[in-house]
Amino acid sequence: TQLLEQSPQFLSIQEGENLTVYCNSSSVFSSLQWYRQEPGEGPVLLVTVVTGGEVKKLKRLTFQFGDARKDSSLHITAAQTGDTGLYLCAGYTGTASKLTFGTGTRLQVTL
Amino acid sequence: DAGITQSPRHKVTETGTPVTLRCHQTENHRYMYWYRQDPGHGLRLIHYSYGVKDTDKGEVSDGYSVSRSKTEDFLLTLESATSSQTSVYFCAISVTILYEQYFGPGTRLTVT
Numbered sequence: 001t002q003l004l005e006q007s008p009q010f011l012s013i014q015e016g017e018n019l020t021v022y023c024n025s026s027s028v029f030s031s032l033q034w035y036r037q038e039p040g041e042g043p044v045l046l047v048t049v050v051t052g053g054e055v056k057k058l059k060r061l062t063f064q065f066g067d068a069r070k071d072s073s074l075h076i077t078a079a080q081t082g083d084t085g086l087y088l089c090a091g092y093t094g095t096a097s098k099l100t101f102g103t104g105t106r107l108q109v110t111l
Numbered sequence: 112d113a114g115i116t117q118s119p120r121h122k123v124t125e126t127g128t129p130v131t132l133r134c135h136q137t138e139n140h141r142y143m144y145w146y147r148q149d150p151g152h153g154l155r156l157i158h159y160s161y162g163v164k165d166t167d168k169g170e171v172s173d174g175y176s177v178s179r180s181k182t183e184d185f186l187l188t189l190e191s192a193t194s195s196q197t198s199v200y201f202c203a204i205s206v207t208i209l210y211e212q213y214f215g216p217g218t219r220l221t222v223t
Contacts, residue, residue, distance in 0.1 A: 004153075033211060042115075042201050042214025043154070088153060092208075098169060099212060101146075101154040 003027075004089055004102035012108045013079055021074045021105045023089035030092050032065055032072050033099070037086040079109045114138055115215040117202050123221045130189040132218050134202030136182075142205045143185040144212065145169075145177060147198040154201065160185055161208070192222045 007022045023032070031050045035043035047056050049065035049072060056063045060083075062075040072089055089102040114137030124130050134143060144159040146169075156169030158177040166177050174196060176188045189196055199219050203212040 040217070042203070042217055044214070045211040048211060090154075098156050098159065103151065103153045 004091060004100055006087075006089060006102040006105050008105060009103065010106050010108075012110070015080055015109055015111050016078055017109075019076050019079060019107070021076075021087055021107070023072045023074075023102050025070050025091065027091075027093050028069050030069075032069075032089060032091040034063055034072070034074055035088040035090060037088060037104075038084075043086075043088055076107075079107075081109050081111060083107060084109050115202060115204055115213060117200075117215040117218050119218060120216065121219045123223060124192050125223055126193060127191050130192050130220065130222075132187045132200055132202075132220070134185045134187070134215060136185075136204050138204060138213070139182060140204040140206050140213075141182075142208060143179065144203040144205075145175070145185065145187045146201045146203065147171065147196075148201060148217075149198050157187065157200075189220075192220075194222050196220065197222045 004023055004025045013019055031048055033048045034046045036046055037043040047063045052067045052069045054065045060077045064073050076083055087105045090099045092099055116135045118133045142161055145157040146154045147157055148154050155171045157171055157175050158166055158169055160166045160179040163179055163182055178186045199217050201217045202215040205212045
């Protein structure tokens with residue numbers, strides 16, 4: 001079973017601060033996805049990264065896929081209260097046809 | 112939003128009783144999945160389907176069975192519910208195995 005470890009598990013910051021969430025594995029992933037989940041709802045896809053070293057930006061969110069395709073990071077600039085939620089990374093490996101989810105990072109942004 | 116509904120949304124049942132959760136999609140996507148979400152474990156795959164009557168096990172399939180008799184419906188059955196199956200269950204769909212997954216709103220199941 002491939003494991004995806006996310007850090008930190010919990011993060012509480014004030015509005016306007018910057019933060020980075022990490023997703024690490026010992027396995028190589030053919031693609032990696034980031035989801036955000038709000039309380040009482042299912043996860044919603046934010047981005048998919050495929051190429052090692054790839055960087056994608058979604059407004060104030062920057063996603064990076066590691067060169068070796070074993071890790072990824074999510075950086076949020078000037079966090080807002082609307083960024084509050086559970087952030088999940090998930091990856092496909094070449095040998096498995098199933099998406100493996102990380103343990104999640106719960107982010108709380110306060111005024 | 113992808114057309115995925117789950118029913119029921121909340122259920123409380125007693126240990127030993129059978130329970131069936133339903134996932135219904137209007138997107139005609141080939142792949143459908145059942146996950147459970149528990150604190151500290153993230154989302155874990157229970158079973159998935161790659162077509163009508165074509166299903167396979169995930170990493171936590173013990174105690175669960177599934178059926179897919181129509182493209183749009185994927186049923187998850189707990190034959191004899193146990194307290195360890197108290198969880199939030201999510202259904203998801205995708206066009207292909209490597210594409211993004213769209214999730215339903217979840218079913219909160221409590222086994223007493």
